[in-house]
Amino acid sequence: MALESRYDASGVEQAWYLKWEEAGLFQPEGGGKPAYTITIPPPNITGSLHMGHALCYSIQDLLGRYKRMTGHSVLILPGSDHAGIATQSVVDKLLRKEGASASQVGRERFLERAWEWRHESGNTIIGQFRRLGHAFDWSRLRFTLDEDYVQAVLKVFIEWFDRGIIYRGKRVVNWDPVLKTSVSDIETERRTIKGKLYFIRYPFTDGSGDVVIATTRPETMLADVAVAVHPSDERYKALVGKTLTLPLVGREIPLISDVYPDPEFGSGAVKITPAHDPNDYQVGMRHGLPMPVLLDESAKITSEGGVYAGLDRLEARKRIVSDLEEQGFLVEIKDHEIPIIVGERSGEVIEPLLSEQWFASQTDLAALAMDAVRKGDIKFIPERYERIFNEWLENLHDWCISRQLWWGHRVPVYYCEDGTPVAALSWAAAEQKSGKTIVRQDDDVLDTWFSSGLWPFATMGWPDPSASDLKEFYPTDVLVTSREIIFLWVARMAMMGLDFIGQVPFREVYIYATVLTEDGKRMSKSLGTGVDPMDIIEKVGADALRYTLLSQTGYNQDLRYSERRTEDARNFCNKIWNASRFVLMNLSPYTGELDLQPEDRWLLSRLYATEKVVREAYDTYNIQEAAAALYRFFWSEMCDWYIEVAKRRLQNAETSYTPQWVLLKSLEAFLTMMHPIMPHITEEIYSHLPIEGKSAFLMSAAWPTLPDWFSGEYVSGNGEATIDNFQMNATGTVTIEAQVERWFAIVRSLRSLRATMDIEPGKTIPEAYFEGELDGGDALIASQSWVTELKPGRPDGACISSTLEGVDLHIPLGESVDQAKLLEKLQREEAKLLAEQTGLAARLDNPQFVERAKPEIVEREKAALADVSDRLLKVRERLATLQAD
């Protein structure tokens, strides 16, 4: 076997990916196996892979690979999202770079250009998934603007429209003046900036004084229609109903009474601008006030603003403030922390703006989703998100589903001559449906989340009634996603799936951790704190990157990424590689009969326990526990102990068969269990294993089924002769694990004694002594402690000693022993033991403890005290001897 002593991922990973794909392993097997389905969260076509993606999709790949091994027909359905706003702005920029502009080229040409871009560069992230080894079913790749996907979206819209769920309304929405579209609450960010609070005097029309109002946006006064005060506010009670004259504008507006103003804030009087503030809008509705719109789609002042028309809102603010001051209306300017809303996409300050939009009523749908969670049809992992989810649904506003963009699903509403709206699949269908002439189609497109809300079923052929995928694979088993889109997306999918299919879209929602930088900052390209996963794959391989992320994945909400850990992961790969090489090099001759020694039983027992832990951990999304168990089994147990112990027998043809068998079994099981985390290297090594009944690929192999006798929890008399041979302990109740680990502890102690004496590890010393029972572990202990002969008794001359596990160990002292070092070691030991003894004694002296603690605990403590006291005594003897010299 000519395998390099260093594992080189680059030569291996992509080759296996192609072979898997060629073998059709990414498609569900069918054949009566239970289905396991995930529809991946479709990444934006504008995106490129970041660490969060690398984690999210690796988790899904892990689940798919694991479920395939446990006998499922696995479908992981990939795709991408057209990402309305994001793509629109990319294409906008593109056009501007080309010296054109969206408005110049018009809707049709714009869309052509957008599709061109989509075909050229809208698929990067998909290619990056392949590099990470993700076994997704590319034959079912979907895009939210695919022809049949569009049909699904239209159908949903039309049905909701006809049922009255979707309606047209005039509301104050978040307006992004750069993107010139409405955006939803959840796509905006609230921030506080240092700003000013302006106090302005509004005089009564009859000249009888004035009312002072406070505002952070003085320019909106141009569209004021009233001033409101709280009904309980004594200062204004008598004045309500009087008329004020709006400064600069001269319009007469009423002083009204409403519960909205907080008498404690400012002057207690609030100017009301219904078209540009959601609260003011509510007030306006309650009082039937006019709602003049002051800002246009670019946030410039409209003709409503008189002399200020055409100015940008901020420019207008300056002018208005100075004009107010000049004319004596400005009372005061205070520094003030003002809350602003910023568009997530554009980074621009969002303006609340009254406009006509399409809305979807949410109350009934939200009830469906809440119910599903309550009944346990949808479970969140970690569970805490369940409550957050439900609370949000309880306070849900209607959903503004229209966007003033071109890239997306155009609202399928057509208008008759008389202005009646009809929702239909096409212009012709609308004419047929209404029996009237249609004059135009609505210009808006739908919110991207409207279409991605259908993802779990629109990707499976819905609404085609004959779609077999839908029958076979819906509902999906789990949705793996980040917590920031629980409301934006998860809730929508739940509502839409329940409403249209009558079943939840996914049974479980696993919320994975946010990937942060090493010092806990957000990873972000713009901050320069982002790390490109592709660079890391170049350096250490996809498996190492996957291990790095997955081994930190559990129920935590944050995950700190550090490049150092990728090196650890790479080292682990290398360890797996070299240990496997060792096993392979030692495979022939490969015949004989099993003659299991305690150490063999020990490793098999550890394997048995590890399999259980890993399986349960995978089943419960506790991936870090699975990774830790596998790491520990492989490195600490199999490599550090078993292989070292087994070397003696492996070198002898007479005895080599059993350890070969044990190693091969263990390696095969380990590779299988590790495969979902590190698919490539495990597949590569598996391909070299000379085993019977081998699967064509590890990827398609079955999860290990280990016989119960591996568990090692046997006492003599179970019928296996090889086991009876070493049932050592007189009581017959000690497990294989405990027995062998006791030997290992003794080995460690001997090695430690050697280290104290500066004997190089690996250098054989002629003899060591022991007093006590070794239960047949003599040879193992001697070889692992690099001692030629382990003799019972005590050496004649001076020696260095230790006591543990009921055994006294002695190594005769050589010529050049560092007395001071020895003394120090003994003293440290003494102090430790003394502290331990004191603690135990105190506990046992406490009658309450003896009386109330569980009896087995008391017994354990008594035994511990006896042991510690014995060891302390011996350490003190040794100290005395040493100091006497």
Added chain:
RNA sequence: GGGCGGUUAGCUCAGUUGGUAGAGCACUUGGUCGACAACCAAGGGGUCACAGGUUCAAGUCCUGUACCGCCCACCA
């Protein structure tokens, strides 16, 4: 303003139903014997954020405080 998560070794994190703290990395010392120096062996290192409480016993359960992070919220 409300809610959630976190605080354990120098760093990153584990820690099952309460029984007296673990791993990896880093550090110190020694080591290239045919799997592996991306390695091996031995070692040092922690009042488990703080203050109370429950208990024979608290990293673990309860209450409060501080700091960090996240989410939600209509204060002009």
